[in-house]
Amino acid sequence: MNVKKLKIFIIATAALALCVCLMCALTPESAEVADAVTLKQGSTGSLVKTMQTKLINWGYLSGKADGIFGSKTKAAVIYFQKKNGLVADGIVGTKTAQALGMSLSGSTSKPASGGNSNSADLNLLAHVVYGEARGEPYTGQVAVAAVVLNRVRSSSFPNSVAGVVYQSGAFDCVSDGQINLSPNQNAINAARDALNGWDPTYGCLYYYNPRTATSKWMLSRTVKLNIGNHAFC
Amino acid sequence: MAKKKEVQCPQIIEVQDKKSKKQRSPRVIKTAVLGVVIGLMASAIAGLSVALYYSTVNVRTHESYQRQMDAVYFRTYYDLIDGANDLGISLKKLGVSTSPKMQQSLLYEVWSAASLAENDLGTFQSEGDGLKKAQKFINQLGDYSHALAIRVSDGKPLSAEEREKLVKLGEIAEAYLSALEKIKEDVDGGKLFVGDGGALEGIEDAFSRFAEPDFAYPEMIYDGPFSDALEGRTPVALTGEEISPEEGEQIVKKYFGAQDVTFAGEGKGDISTLNYTFRADGGEAFVQLGKMGGRVITFNMSSYDAPAVRQEAGATCQEAAIAYAEKLGFHDMRTVWSSSADGECVVNLAPVQDGVVLYPDLVKVKLSESDSRVIGFDATHYAFNHKPRELASPALTSQQAESRLSVPPVREGRLALIPMRGTKEALCFEFECESGGTYFVYIDALTGKEANILYVIDSESQGMRTA
Numbered sequence: 202m203n204v205k206k207l208k209i210f211i212i213a214t215a216a217l218a219l220c221v222c223l224m225c226a227l228t229p230e231s232a233e234v235a236d237a238v239t240l241k242q243g244s245t246g247s248l249v250k251t252m253q254t255k256l257i258n259w260g261y262l263s264g265k266a267d268g269i270f271g272s273k274t275k276a277a278v279i280y281f282q283k284k285n286g287l288v289a290d291g292i293v294g295t296k297t298a299q300a301l302g303m304s305l306s307g308s309t310s311k312p313a314s315g316g317n318s319n320s321a322d323l324n325l326l327a328h329v330v331y332g333e334a335r336g337e338p339y340t341g342q343v344a345v346a347a348v349v350l351n352r353v354r355s356s357s358f359p360n361s362v363a364g365v366v367y368q369s370g371a372f373d374c375v376s377d378g379q380i381n382l383s384p385n386q387n388a389i390n391a392a393r394d395a396l397n398g399w400d401p402t403y404g405c406l407y408y409y410n411p412r413t414a415t416s417k418w419m420l421s422r423t424v425k426l427n428i429g430n431h432a433f434c
Numbered sequence: 435m436a437k438k439k440e441v442q443c444p445q446i447i448e449v450q451d452k453k454s455k456k457q458r459s460p461r462v463i464k465t466a467v468l469g470v471v472i473g474l475m476a477s478a479i480a481g482l483s484v485a486l487y488y489s490t491v492n493v494r495t496h497e498s499y500q501r502q503m504d505a506v507y508f509r510t511y512y513d514l515i516d517g518a519n520d521l522g523i524s525l526k527k528l529g530v531s532t533s534p535k536m537q538q539s540l541l542y543e544v545w546s547a548a549s550l551a552e553n554d555l556g557t558f559q560s561e562g563d564g565l566k567k568a569q570k571f572i573n574q575l576g577d578y579s580h581a582l583a584i585r586v587s588d589g590k591p592l593s594a595e596e597r598e599k600l601v602k603l604g605e606i607a608e609a610y611l612s613a614l615e616k617i618k619e620d621v622d623g624g625k626l627f628v629g630d631g632g633a634l635e636g637i638e639d640a641f642s643r644f645a646e647p648d649f650a651y652p653e654m655i656y657d658g659p660f661s662d663a664l665e666g667r668t669p670v671a672l673t674g675e676e677i678s679p680e681e682g683e684q685i686v687k688k689y690f691g692a693q694d695v696t697f698a699g700e701g702k703g704d705i706s707t708l709n710y711t712f713r714a715d716g717g718e719a720f721v722q723l724g725k726m727g728g729r730v731i732t733f734n735m736s737s738y739d740a741p742a743v744r745q746e747a748g749a750t751c752q753e754a755a756i757a758y759a760e761k762l763g764f765h766d767m768r769t770v771w772s773s774s775a776d777g778e779c780v781v782n783l784a785p786v787q788d789g790v791v792l793y794p795d796l797v798k799v800k801l802s803e804s805d806s807r808v809i810g811f812d813a814t815h816y817a818f819n820h821k822p823r824e825l826a827s828p829a830l831t832s833q834q835a836e837s838r839l840s841v842p843p844v845r846e847g848r849l850a851l852i853p854m855r856g857t858k859e860a861l862c863f864e865f866e867c868e869s870g871g872t873y874f875v876y877i878d879a880l881t882g883k884e885a886n887i888l889y890v891i892d893s894e895s896q897g898m899r900t901a
Binding site: 323 | 549552553555556557558559561562566567569570573574577634659660698699700701702703704705707709711717718720722732734735736737775776777778780796798800804810812814815893894895896
């Protein structure tokens with residue numbers, strides 16, 4: 202009996218070990234699923250605040266935008282939906298958001314790609330800013346976007362935003378994949394400022410972090426400006 | 435006896451029991467050990483074979499990615515060679531052509547071949563001076579040919595000097611082709627682009643000739659965005675004495691009413707600036723003063739959570755923008771454009787001289803849409819371009835200019851000075867027209883020719899802009 206039990210136990214253990222091995226080998230890296238955001242009663246945050254501000258500005262809601270989706274906000278959303286021929290369910294999904302002139306793609310979900318080709322440059326620039334300089338002061342983020350645009354304008358670099366960004370070895374965020382992170386509103390604003398012409402570097406084509414840079418060629422260049430952790434040249 | 439037997443028997447049984455236990459236990463241990471060993475070996479073998487399987491798959495995937503990458507590089511490379519050949523031939527033909535029609539078509543061919551080459555060249559690495567110089571050569575060659583093509587189409591054939599320059603550029607194009615062919619030896623020898631010791635690593639070397647100091651480029655000054663004339667521009671509007679960081683600090687305190695102003699170093703870009711930061715509305719504001727004269731050139735901060743106050747955005751923002759510019763010493767400004775996105779409004783202002791809007795001297799003001807508070811200011815264009823202009827009087831009336839439009843304008847035309855290719859400016863009548871979209875059409879006030887057309891694009895994320 203004992204021996205049998207032991208055998209069964211051993212075989213079971215071996216089988217279990219095998220299963221674990223197989224499981225480890227077979228389980229793919231869990232993919233991050235970005236779910237679409239909707240705002241409904243109980244939601245809070247800056248998106249709710251933006252939405253409330255818009256509703257207040259247009260007279261659908263009175264009071265202050267506090268960033269909390271309560272029953273009063275819900276009533277205002279339903280009122281807005283009715284007025285605008287939308288399904289009056291009090292939930293702000295893609296369509297209602299569109300009618301409100303706002304985008305629900307904040308930092309919690311991926312911004313809709315494609316769409317308007319005019320925004321492609323803004324989108325790509327915002328990704329670069331977020332991937333390269335999200336920890337930098339706001340002006341430092343504008344400056345990084347401005348460097349990309351200065352390269353587009355320079356005769357020594359490719360003539361499009363994508364050409365400059367994806368030039369081999371040009372930006373670390375492209376080689377380490379951080380360019381694929383979803384940018385936050387700050388990065389988007391910084392990218393837009395640069396597209397509107399703000400350039401705190403006044404024509405710089407390069408930047409590096411003096412604490413981590415190793416390229417001799419880069420370090421030999423004259424630094425024209427320092428913002429945050431970046432030296433611009 | 436019977437009692438003894440009774441007593442003995444259990445003893446015997448006990449001994450026998452102990453014996454059998456002693457006999458059994460090594461067997462159990464053996465089996466256990468064997469079982470564990472077999473189990474471990476089985477799982478090890480299974481684990482290893484799974485690992486082996488996946489590593490083979492990985493290696494194959496890796497190889498297939500590498501081949502795909504190589505294919506992209508090979509395609510780009512062969513396109514570059516083709517393009518370089520085309521460039522050389524077109525430039526040679528330009529050297530002998532005498533008809534403006536032929537010249538124009540050849541110049542457009544050079545422009546188009548150079549655009550393709552520029553695109554392909556950008557696929558390769560970004561560091562290294564040789565490749566950069568080659569890129570600059572290609573860009574300028576295309577841009578110059580384009581500018582000449584426009585000029586020739588205007589009825590002015592190539593001058594002897596321009597032909598000479600094109601011949602010189604043709605020689606550089608040959609050097610460019612031979613640099614590309616150096617890589618061909620590697621490629622013909624069976625080298626791939628990607629990987630250790632791949633042909634990619636040899637590219638910078640192949641173009642090293644371009645970075646040598648004795649490699650002669652002609653000076654490229656013409657009307658185009660890549661003209662050498664645009665390098666090292668001076669900010670003509672910034673005059674006055676050089677100011678010290680302390681004086682600058684006082685200026686920032688005066689204009690922005692901030693107390694905790696920090697000097698953040700100098701900027702030595704195309705405009706020399708003194709930079710300052712201060713805390714404002716929970717964020718950090720960054721101000722740049724012109725070192726010469728101490729004017730505010732830019733001010734910027736990220737938008738803050740503005741209080742929600744009901745507003746008639748547009749008009750209020752525009753008034754606030756003009757008032758702000760006035761406060762900073764930018765007078766006679768008029769709103770020429772405003773656009774909003776994500777709660778921020780950007781108003782473009784231009785100075786007006788003798789009723790003419792000076793577009794090259796734009797000032798941009800960024801405001802928070804909900805309370806019209808200024809959160810950004812940029813007078814870079816103004817700093818580079820603003821000076822009193824000598825404006826010729828128009829040879830056409832507004833009505834005459836209007837008669838050249840294909841679509842009736844939505845309002846009367848107005849006189850404006852607009853930037854042209856390169857550093858040129860042109861006095862034009864500006865008309866806003868509607869025809870399946872909004873257009874701004876510019877009719878040259880001296881020649882009556884169409885000088886430019888802008889089309890308005892409206893996008894949610896970027897606001898309204900023209901292209």
